[in-house]
Amino acid sequence: MLRCVRVEGAYTNLVLPAAIARAGLEGRDAAFVTELASGTIRRQGTYDAILGACIDRPLRKVEVGVLDALRLGCHQLLGMRVAPHAAISTTVDLVHARQGKGAAGFANAVLRKVASRDLDAWRDVVAPAIGGDRDTRMTALSVRHSHPRWVVDLLDQAVPDGEVEELLAADNVPPRVTLAARPGLADRSELPGTPTPFSPYGTVLEGGDPAAVPAVAEGRAGVQDEGSQLVAHALAAAPLTGTDDLWIDLCAGPGGKAALLAALAAQRGARLAAVELHPHRARLVARALEPLGDRPYGVVAADGARPPFRAGRADRVLVDAPCTGLGALRRRPEARWRRGPDDLVTLVLLQRRLLGSAIDLVRPGGVVLYATCSPVHAETRDVVRSVLGARADVTLEDVRPLLPGVTGADGPVEGTAQLWPHRHGTDAMFLALLRRSR
Numbered sequence: 136m137l138r139c140v141r142v143e144g145a146y147t148n149l150v151l152p153a154a155i156a157r158a159g160l161e162g163r164d165a166a167f168v169t170e171l172a173s174g175t176i177r178r179q180g181t182y183d184a185i186l187g188a189c190i191d192r193p194l195r196k197v198e199v200g201v202l203d204a205l206r207l208g209c210h211q212l213l214g215m216r217v218a219p220h221a222a223i224s225t226t227v228d229l230v231h232a233r234q235g236k237g238a239a240g241f242a243n244a245v246l247r248k249v250a251s252r253d254l255d256a257w258r259d260v261v262a263p264a265i266g267g268d269r270d271t272r273m274t275a276l277s278v279r280h281s282h283p284r285w286v287v288d289l290l291d292q293a294v295p296d297g298e299v300e301e302l303l304a305a306d307n308v309p310p311r312v313t314l315a316a317r318p319g320l321a322d323r324s325e326l327p328g329t330p331t332p333f334s335p336y337g338t339v340l341e342g343g344d345p346a347a348v349p350a351v352a353e354g355r356a357g358v359q360d361e362g363s364q365l366v367a368h369a370l371a372a373a374p375l376t377g378t379d380d381l382w383i384d385l386c387a388g389p390g391g392k393a394a395l396l397a398a399l400a401a402q403r404g405a406r407l408a409a410v411e412l413h414p415h416r417a418r419l420v421a422r423a424l425e426p427l428g429d430r431p432y433g434v435v436a437a438d439g440a441r442p443p444f445r446a447g448r449a450d451r452v453l454v455d456a457p458c459t460g461l462g463a464l465r466r467r468p469e470a471r472w473r474r475g476p477d478d479l480v481t482l483v484l485l486q487r488r489l490l491g492s493a494i495d496l497v498r499p500g501g502v503v504l505y506a507t508c509s510p511v512h513a514e515t516r517d518v519v520r521s522v523l524g525a526r527a528d529v530t531l532e533d534v535r536p537l538l539p540g541v542t543g544a545d546g547p548v549e550g551t552a553q554l555w556p557h558r559h560g561t562d563a564m565f566l567a568l569l570r571r572s573r
């Protein structure tokens with residue numbers, strides 16, 4: 136499983152449930168394996184620093200299969216409170232079966248050293264109590280909270296001074312499952328869990344399998360972060376005069392926001408057109424929209440930067456832009472290790488093109504909501520500023536009043552909003568509302 140994620144670029148959230156089903160695991164066993172695999176991947180940065188302190192050669196010289204097993208052992212010992220003898224013996228047995236006797240002896244010696252301290256004590260050894268100059272502090276935070284250093288730097292720029300550690304810590308806590316009732320198809324009162332604090336559609340589950348909830352199984356509700364629900368809500372709630380017939384979701388795959396938007400549009404007699412570049416993801420959107428039955432919607436596999444619609448035709452457009460995803464690290468254990476700072480350059484160019492295209496699509500007086508699941512300034516503030524600077528036919532409006540009950544969400548440009556895991560319990564969604572001038 137770790138090899139699959141590390142070498143083949145698989146997504147933990149996708150391969151893990153399949154692996155658990157293949158192994159016939161359920162209940163507590165399934166939960167244990169989920170935490171073991173996701174937590175090991177999430178905390179790899181900290182565990183590698185600890186293993187580095189226990190091994191007298193560079194980690195890159197340790198056979199990767201052995202290293203993966205040692206990371207699993209670290210997480211059992213330091214992150215899951217598994218009894219040391221059980222954590223060590225199961226890991227050593229695994230290494231013995233896969234790599235032989237010599238490697239098993241090595242793993243045994245390393246894990247005994249790891250077991251000599253708890254996680255807090257190890258953090259003080261490998262990333263001593265935070266102090267010193269900025270560079271030293273950021274490096275220590277990167278190791279303590281298992282985020283690549285370049286990610287810590289970008290997140291530190293995006294939060295107020297002194298707040299980044301809270302954000303990094305929140306990124307390491309897997310979120311509880313949040314459901315969204317699709318208006319007209321389900322009411323949130325029929326969903327299990329407690330109502331979400333901000334979104335009028337959601338509930339937060341205490342536990343259990345969301346797929347077993349009838350409304351979810353029937354596609355009348357879906358699993359969706361509360362921040363994503365608020366994005367769809369804000370676009371639908373933006374005041375509009377004149378026509379309100381055609382809504383477009385320009386980057387729709389896999390279709391969570393499209394499903395909520397289509398339901399909201401249908402309630403007002405409007406229709407949703409969903410655009411997605413990749414055909415396989417467009418098929419996921421179509422599947423997400425199927426439960427709407429014959430309510431009006433359409434899905435098209437196309438480039439949102441050159442969409443197959445007449446300019447000035449739409450009333451509301453969502454650009455939920457492809458981004459680094461650095462605001463959704465809680466739910467994607469491997470995401471922080473996948474991207475590099477170079478990705479930003481191409482993403483930002485695409486984000487600007489997509490936002491420009493959305494403005495072309497919307498009629499005078501219509502609205503565009505630009506959203507990212509990233510708080511990184513290059514993808515949020517700078518994209519909005521550059522498009523506002525380049526176009527005289529669009530103005531920025533205050534999106535914050537469209538987020539019911541949300542406070543402490545001022546974005547980096549006046550009128551924009553930035554949600555945070557450590558403040559709002561949502562993914563770090565950014566929202567900017569633009570209106571095409573008449």
Ligand SMILES: C[S@@+](CC[C@H](N)C(=O)[O-])C[C@H]1O[C@@H](n2cnc3c(N)ncnc32)[C@H](O)[C@@H]1O
Pocket residue numbers: 363385386387388389390391392393410411412413416437438439440455456457458
């Ligand atoms: C952040 S995700 C959207 C998530 C989606 N709104 C949801 O709630 O499920 C961005 C999506 O944009 C798609 N995408 C990337 N480049 C695109 C382009 N040029 N035109 C349209 N879609 C694109 C990606 O494949 C990805 O599915």
